Amino acid sequence: MRVFYWFYQLSQKISCMGLQARPACWIIVNSGRSSSSILSHGWHHEFGRYQKLNFSSNISHISGTTQSVLSWESSLCESPLRKLEAALEENSVDDAWEVFCSYKSLHGFPKQVLVKKMINLMTCSLSSHWLLKAYQLVLLVLYKSPHLLDYDSLTRLALVLARSQMPVPASTIMRISLDRFKFPSFNLVSTLFYHLVKSDIGSYLASNILIEICEQCLHKKADTKNSKQLKLINQSITMFNLVLNSCSKFESFEKALLIIKFMSQIGVAADANSIIIFGRIYEKLGQHDELMRLKAHVDSVVYVGLSRHYAQFYDSLLNLLFRCNDLNTAMEVMLDLYGRPKSFQCGDGLNALKNGLRKPCVLQIGSNNLAMGYKIVIEPDHLGSDFILDPSDPSTLVLFYDGKVAPSTMALSKLINGFVKERRVGEISKFLIEMEKKLDSKDASFSTFVLAACMKLGWLETVHDVLDDLESVGISVEAILYKSLFQAYRKKNLIGESKVVLKQMRKIGLFANLSDEDAVSSCLSGDFSIKPLENKQYFVGNISCFVGHLSRESRDKDSISPLVYDFNSTILFFCKANMMEDAIKTLKRMQQKNIHPTIQTFSYLLNGYSSLKMYRQITILWGEIKRRFEDGVLSVHQDFLDCLLMNFLRGGYFERVMEIVNYMIRHNIFADKWKYKEEFLRLHKDLYRNLKAANAKTDAQRNRLEHVQAFRKWANIVSR
Structure with a gap:
């Protein structure tokens, strides 16, 4: 026929x-x-x-024949079409798929409404088998007849794939939707991200998609038609918080910093959740100044619900201060927390919030120099109900207790141990004197608590020096502490020191009517162990817990020198100021002092060269980094390799591109091929597309052609 x-x-x-x-x-x-x-x-x-x-x-005969043939051909199509429609109406996915494939092999894709129904039917099955079939069908339609794709069916499929923990298909479908349609529903994207960020691969893809959405928004910012969509994204802080929190969790810090910058450029206001996540990111990166800028805004929050929430922020702050060995600032933060009154309860807090505490304010990030820093709107007193940080990751250095945030025993042990290691006994005395003033305690129980723990670790000289300092300003600790110190000296046969302690005890009124011999006998025969001090307004824990933390801190050695953070901060400054020669000089000075650069050090240098499009210098930097990878000095990091690959791709260094690709494959690091494919098509779409190896003029061209073809194959770039 x-x-x-x-x-x-x-x-x-x-x-x-x-x-x-x-x-x-x-x-x-x-x-x-x-x-x-x-x-x-x-x-x-x-x-x-x-x-x-x-x-x-015979024209009329031809015309009649045409009508008869077309009518016959039409009837041939209508029968399977009706059969397909019937199968779709019956919701039998197996039968519908069989008829759909049969129809497609004879007549191509049916009309859009039937393609949509077929995708929706497979999506609703919730079977991983049919979900992957639906995903493959979308890719086929995209390649053959993209006009048949429908936004609703794509977003529904993406959401179900994400819920089924298939992050790669889910992100691909979402990107197809973003590419073919103007703007997504940001509530839907937030829901999609909620499922994606549960895994490291999903988090990586979610951060890339969010960056792509932000780039689209900024690209279309001047278009008045998109003002409504821009207003919607400004209100979608949940979407940003979900991704930023996952970046912090899976250590994609460079992407997190980029997303924060996009929030500033688009005008998204950060809430209390955002501020805590910012704090975690800055802590991991060692960005001390950024945390201190945030602290100035967080300190003004007084509502009890938010105070409990911000315990996590102060935890990040103290963590970094101790890592940087900035003990003076850590002491100031702890004294401030100890001395604060209880936060407002619900009624008082709501009244205070009504009086203007909810007004947004501006946070400076980076240098005040406009070319190097930027500003972001924050709302420290606003806590969205859509996203609450995971309570399973509790604070360790700062806890919420009895209506206020207070440093924990671990924080106190880090501070005291830090001063002892540096032989800064005077700072311990200063800290305890300030604490006693804040607490207004008659028996100086806080100082007794701290010094008793030090005595248990055998730090007798430190305890005695601090006792002298406290005595000089008129602060008297509990008498039992003197007696314990006397016993400890006698056990170590330090007779001279024990006599000094005995004189001090007589000075505060102990053993006034006894001879020296009777006083010594009384001290040696009694049990003067310090009783546990619990449920005090200034402290959460007991002496045994504190002694345990103090003992561990005294044994632990820092794996990273605190000077690393100072050098990294200097290198970051030079890189942002486009002063790359000074940044490299700082790196060399760092190495001369036998301080090993971290992955963050090289990330700053990489981003500095990238901003200037100095791709050749990046290839030189890669040589040094690769040696450190192979020697095990640096660990292979996904974010860093991703940045390297993108820069080599932009610079056209395809041999280096495939070198990074092989690193990713060898170390089982996930690669977002969609992103690399889009970047290749944007910059090198027609590169060597019609050139064969036999026609290459030079060996260099032949080698480059091989690497370009290898990348095309790896990234699944098919020439149409």
């Missing part, structure tokens, strides 16, 4: 050429020869034989 129609089409072409011929179907019927005979002898042979007969053309 199809042969008849084929010959009919040929006859029409002949008629257009001005030749006289009968319709193809009439010729075949009246010649007495079969269609197979015509096909075997060839159309030109048959056409020449029948042209000699000089049949007159």
Whole structure:
């Protein structure tokens, strides 16, 4: 039957050429020869034989034949089409898919509404098998007939794939939707991110998608038609918080910093959740100044619910201060927390918030120099109900107790141990004196608590020096502490020191009526162990807990020198100021002092060169980094390799590109091929597309061609 129609089409072409011929179907019927005979002898042979007969053309006959053939062909399509519609209506995914494939093989894709129904039916099955089938169908439609894709079916499929923990298909479908349609529903994207960020790969993809959405928003910011969508994204802080929190959790800090910068450029206001996440990110990166800028805003929050929440922020702050060995600032923060009154309860807090505490304020990030820093709007007194930080990751250095935030025993042990290691006994005395003033305690129980723990670790000289300092300002600790110190000296046979303690005890009124011999006998025969001090307004914990932390801190050695953070801060400053020569000099000075650069050190240098498009310098930097990877000095990091790959791709260094790709494969690091593919098509779409290796003019061109082809194959870039 199809042969008849084929010959009919040929006859029409002949008629257009001005030749006289009968319709193809009439010729075949009246010649007495079969269609197979015509096909075997060839159309030109048959056409020449029948042209000699000089049949007159009959236009009306041709027209009638056309109608009959088209009607027949249409009826041939309608039957499977009705069958497909019926199968889709019955919600039988197996039958519908079989009919759909049968129809597609004969007639191509059906109309958009049926493609949509087929995708929706497979999506609703919730079977991983059918979800992957739906994903593959979308990719096929995108390649063959992209106009048949529908936004609603794509977003629904992406959401179900994400919920089923299939992050790569889910992100791909979401990106197709973003690419073909203007803006997504940000509530839907937030829901999608909620499921994606549960895994490291999903978090990595979610951060890339959010960056792409931000880039689209900034690109279209000048377009007044998109003002409504921009207003919606400004209100979608939940979406940013979800991704930023996952970046902190899975250590994608460079992406987190980029997202924070996009928030500033788009105008998204950060809430209390955001501030805590910022704090965690800055802590991990060692950015001391950024945390202190945030602290100035967090300190003003007084509402009890938020105070409990911000315990996590102060935890991040103290963590970094101790890592940087900034003990003086840590002491100031702890004294401030100890001395604060209880936060407002619900009624008072709401009244205070109504009086203007909810007003947004501006946070400076980076240098005040406009070329190097930027500003972001924050709302420290606003806590969104859509996203609450995971309570399973509790604070360790700062706890919420009895209506206020207070340093824990661990924080106190880090401070005291830090001063002891540096032999800064005077700072311990200063801290305890300030604490006693804040607490206004008659028995100096806090100082007794701290010094008793130090005595248990054998730090007798430190305890005695602090006792002298406290005595000089008129602060008297509990008498039992003197007696314990006397016993400890006697056990170590330090007779001279014990006599000094005895004089001090007499000075505060102990053993006034006893001789020295009787006083010594009384001290040695008694049990003067310090009782546990619990449930005090200034402290959460007991002495045994404190002694345990103090003992561990005294044994632990820092794996990273505190000077690393100072050098990194200097290198970051130079890189942001585009002073790369000074940044490299700082790196060399760092190495001369035998201080090992971290992955963050090289990240700052990489970003500095990248901002200046100095791709050749990045290849030189990569040589040093690669040696450190191979020696095990640096660990392979996904964010860093991702940044390297993108820069080599932009610079056209495809040999280096494939080197990074092989590193990722060898270390089982996930690669977002969609992103690399889009960047390649944007910059190198036609590169060597029609050149074969045999036609390459030089060995260098031949090698480059091989690497380009290898990248195309790896990234699944198919030439159309």
